Amino acid sequence: MNYNSDKGKNDDHDMHLADKRQRIINGAITVFACKGFYKAKIEEIAAQAGVGKGTVYEYFSSKKELFQEMFLYIEEKYEEMFQQELSLVDTFYAKLQKMFEVTIRFLERHKEMARILLAGYPPVSEDIQRVLLEKNQLKLEEISKILEEAIGRQEIRPVDTFAAAQVILGALFFVGGQILFAGTENKKKFDYDEQAQEVIDILLKGFLYP
Amino acid sequence: MNYNSDKGKNDDHDMHLADKRQRIINGAITVFACKGFYKAKIEEIAAQAGVGKGTVYEYFSSKKELFQEMFLYIEEKYEEMFQQELSLVDTFYAKLQKMFEVTIRFLERHKEMARILLAGYPPVSEDIQRVLLEKNQLKLEEISKILEEAIGRQEIRPVDTFAAAQVILGALFFVGGQILFAGTENKKKFDYDEQAQEVIDILLKGFLYP
């Protein structure tokens, strides 16, 4: 059950396989996102992917495995965006902005999916649960490092970088949460970027008078 | 599998009813928390509460309703703690500290339960989903008001109170998240209060040099 990652090849066969597997993942994203793990029916995912029920089982050994693979796929996409975008800018301020930008952009696209990820509750048994934790930890460390560098460059004052990373990630997630949940009711879909700007301002300057 | 050792209460009728309903809620808290909504079995909740399976349906019309009632109960408890404790202190700083303190305390006690709430995904369909949002909104407003007052008292500089409230709630939830998820792996159960202190420091002073 190894799926070759070298998708450079375009020959019909590989393409076809990759195609189907990916179509099922996409179907899964759609259906899991909108029904949650338990209410999602394999049959519906298959239909969504335009394949037969049995075909899903050719590529994933169980509903749970499908869920986990999809989960990993999404996570990876987010991680990619995060890393890539942040590497494009230099200053701490710019990086902070990028973090919000990327997160907002990502969540707007994968809104429903993210809710499930947040939940952490489908039977993403142990393994995935652990991966989730690790990813989080990694992100914290990533941000910590960015903070350290910024401190080194004297862009920001010396702070407990781990605590600071938490504050940032917390703000990130919360703004994200706004999108996620408030988004269901898309009444006032206000400008998240603007909102984020305010948040960044506070993070930078704090509440107290200088 | 031994149940109900404490059937001590005295008023036979009313007490008995109240008692049973509450015992079922408690059973639900225990079981839902540890299994999640879908894997929790009514039978187990009933057993946990020391009542018959049918009895659950005397008090709640369905599994879903039971879940929602339990949910509301927990939320209310949190809200109570929050309001009560915050009203005991005056300064913004103290209030901020209390927020973290209460949240940490609450989460440590209701850790598992909170995971489900966070998830937002049990079939707390629509109705409860909305309640969750409203509660969140209320909490944001509550914090906003506290911020406004602090600004009025010139304890803190004038900031976009809504954005600021989000930062705070975000930090609150994230520190909470740490407890929730990291807590599963109780390796390094570090001092959350200390951690919170650092976070508060950053929130107050920001990242930038004064």
Add this chain to the structure above:
Amino acid sequence: MNYNSDKGKNDDHDMHLADKRQRIINGAITVFACKGFYKAKIEEIAAQAGVGKGTVYEYFSSKKELFQEMFLYIEEKYEEMFQQELSLVDTFYAKLQKMFEVTIRFLERHKEMARILLAGYPPVSEDIQRVLLEKNQLKLEEISKILEEAIGRQEIRPVDTFAAAQVILGALFFVGGQILFAGTENKKKFDYDEQAQEVIDILLKGFLYP
């Protein structure tokens, strides 16, 4: 999941339970016998027993378990008949006759069931397979003992009792087989008892001239 074997009590409750369990076993005998293990559907067994599909699972944890319990039940019945009837007579000749009589009577009643038992092939996983062997072994020993006694009383000449027991059991089973298989085609349903008489005669006197 223990089912009390003291069925002496006649109170409504126990009776009811025993009744249902037994009805399911009976349904199983009917359906398994006529369809074999794999083609038998739980739903049909339930219908046959006049209970709901789910009810079957209140009494037996799986199709396999149901099969095994039924199997044991049949075996026990045969064993009971065997022991009981043989103890009624004294001479070797009479015992031999009884063996055939009981076996024929039993098979005529449980014909279809016995086919499955003979098969030894349903997924009577290991455990039951072993039981089957043991039962067989026990029966061989039982017959051996009868032979020994007969030899002791000088009713028959001294023979290798184990080999002799095999010959008897083989004949028993083969005459049985005739019923089992030929019985499906009930063309010439000839008199098994008479047939058995001939077989007994040969067993006693052998093929050779005296």
Add this chain to the structure above:
Amino acid sequence: MNYNSDKGKNDDHDMHLADKRQRIINGAITVFACKGFYKAKIEEIAAQAGVGKGTVYEYFSSKKELFQEMFLYIEEKYEEMFQQELSLVDTFYAKLQKMFEVTIRFLERHKEMARILLAGYPPVSEDIQRVLLEKNQLKLEEISKILEEAIGRQEIRPVDTFAAAQVILGALFFVGGQILFAGTENKKKFDYDEQAQEVIDILLKGFLYP
């Protein structure tokens, strides 16, 4: 696992076909024998035969047909051995010995397969069931004839040859059964030939004193 050494035919085309068909049969013997009809998977049989899944269907129209063809193949082999060996000797005694010898030898080689045959239960529905009966009947008649001849030659006393044939076949099958089932537990794999000798002795002389 070496089969068909007699590859007398030379025409490439036919050879290839015959070859593949036989390989599939052999795969079927292996897999059916060890899994039983229902648990055996066509895919595994194909793999065992070293052909593609689809190819199986080029030679056999269904799983059932494959099973039946394999069944017939085995039966035929047994029959061949039986006839061939018995024709080599003259006396009744020698023939009796051969019967046991051949049967034991055959069962030792096709042990697992034979269990399925005995079972008679795979969905060898009707058709094959009938064949099984007929084969049995034929064997009974075959043995009857041998008995008649022996009686004619006054080697043995006049007996009901049909009943006698049953006794013999019963003993044959029972000794066989010992191999089949006891064989699973290969504790005391005793000498079946010796055992058979004892059985033959009893068959010849009977239980009674001369």
Add this chain to the structure above:
DNA sequence: TATGAATGAGAATTCATTCAT
């Protein structure tokens, strides 16, 4: 001719809910 990816009919099992006692 040979293949194996794709398929969907079919069955065991679970469990919320009902209701007779």
Add this chain to the structure above:
DNA sequence: TATGAATGAATTCTCATTCAT
């Protein structure tokens, strides 16, 4: 009021068979 035995709707997963290549 309290109970738990009974139920059947609902869902995952399997695997014989097909058919495009």
